[in-house]
Ligand SMILES: Nc1ncnc2c1ncn2[C@@H]1O[C@H](COP(=O)(O)OP(=O)(O)O)[C@@H](O)[C@H]1O
């Protein structure tokens with residue numbers, strides 16, 4: 001499409017035919033997968049997946065006393081059961097059951113301590129939803145920090161000050177030259193170990209692994225963002241800086257008002273790609289005991305054995321996240337069309 | 339107004355080049371000075387040394403009573419007093435025409451946006467494109483863009499205007515409108531240093547004509563002296579080629 005018009009025009013039939021080819025290819029691939037899955041006698045149990053998003057269950061409530069139930073009273077804040085307890089002669093003792101509970105005893109029932117006297121229904125977010133949330137939180141923090149780090153490093157990379165420039169180059173080269181997984185291990189087992197030990201010496205609690213994860217991702221992404229920022233700034237024509245300076249603006253005024261706004265629009269597409277990578281890379285944080293989406297899926301698979309459904313779901317959730325991010329960036333791009 | 343004394347400029351990349359060789363020049367207040375010369379003779383380099391877009395390696399360049407090669411000189415304040423117009427316009431593409439004119443007065447001179455807007459509108463009026471104040475530069479023709487660029491420089495109330503081949507990137511039919519604006523400026527007594535190949539303009543507007551070749555000033559004088567009675571062979575050769 002980008003070089004449209006340089007070759008002879010195609011007939012409408014050409015486009016229709018290839019569109020059909022695409023759809024057929026897609027259906028065929030799906031069909032093949034379906035056939036393969038069907039022929040290994042796997043029991044598809046999609047109905048088991050929702051419970052990993054939202055879990056509803058009942059729990060037993062047991063009696064704290066031995067004695068006789070004297071009264072079951074329903075109040076707005078829950079059900080109150082009063083007992084004539086053996087070890088509290090002459091007075092009534094009571095238990096308050098929280099909302100959503102249902103008493104299983106009537107007045108004059110004899111109970112022993114530990115008997116089930118009520119059931120309480122509850123529902124809470126399932127492990128997949130919790131994992132998804134952790135992934136969103138980790139990625140968001142890492143993206144924001146990564147932009148900050150990348151912007152500063154990118155500017156340092158272009159600075160005339162050798163300390164700043166070499167510092168930026170060193171950081172970028174080290175980070176880009178080692179695998180993210182190794183960096184995550186370093187953050188967790190080396191930095192985390194040392195920092196937590198030091199904090200422990202002064203009597204402070206350690207830092208949650210999640211924050212080491214955020215740091216690992218932010219520092220990793222920052223190096224790539226720095227290179228994107230640098231390329232973006234360098235892509236702005238030199239004459240722009242000269243024009244701004246010739247009007248008496250300082251270097252930093254020209255940078256903020258003239259160069260960066262123009263660079264911003266050009267770096268949005270590669271930035272989007274970088275942040276999509278970051279969301280996907282957050283799946284590595286499972287190795288440092290951060291229960292993000294991938295780790296959560298693994299745990300769910302271990303307990304349910306419905307691995308195909310759950311891994312499909314997992315992939316789909318990542319797809320939704322990355323797709324939303326790229327929609328957001330496209331929106332920004334349209335807004336910053338100048 | 340501008341006094342360059344024994345200015346030398348070297349370039350080291352891609353190879354050593356002595357771009358300005360002991361150039362001395364004085365521009366009086368209110369004077370319109372036109373620099374001509376073959377391509378690569380150092381005209382742009384010299385002009386850019388006058389507001390330190392290029393840092394001259396030796397000599398002195400006094401602008402408005404300050405030696406701009408002095409390390410202590412406040413170059414931003416000085417540049418605010420020296421307007422520059424580029425061959426390739428260099429308008430800010432992410433800002434509207436009006437914002438192009440108001441940004442620097444607001445950020446550098448600290449003018450209120452009302453003041454800056456009024457000044458900008460009167461300048462756009464003057465260069466004849468007030469009705470385009472809300473559009474972006476890429477929606478303008480080359481001639482219009484260059485007139486906006488002149489207005490942008492004028493918005494800072496400069497003492498001197500430097501023009502580096504302001505019409506060289508324009509289609510022929512647009513050259514006139516830009517030269518008209520410059521002619522008006524010269525008539526109003528603006529101090530101007532103009533690098534150009536428009537000999538008609540030079541003949542008509544220049545108080546003094548300077549011919550540069552190979553990094554040095556070869557000859558200077560009134561337009562009549564140069565056009566009718568050039569002394570130097572290189573000047574004669576250049577004029578015969580261009581006229
Ligand atoms: N930034 C630069 N780096 C290296 N050489 C340059 C630079 N700018 C100009 N030159 C060289 O200096 C000489 C004079 O250039 P310039 O002043 O642009 O000439 P003119 O404007 O008269 O055509 C040319 O040989 C040019 O190649």
Ligand SMILES: [Mg+2]
Nearest residue numbers: 381382383503
């Ligand atoms: Mg030139």
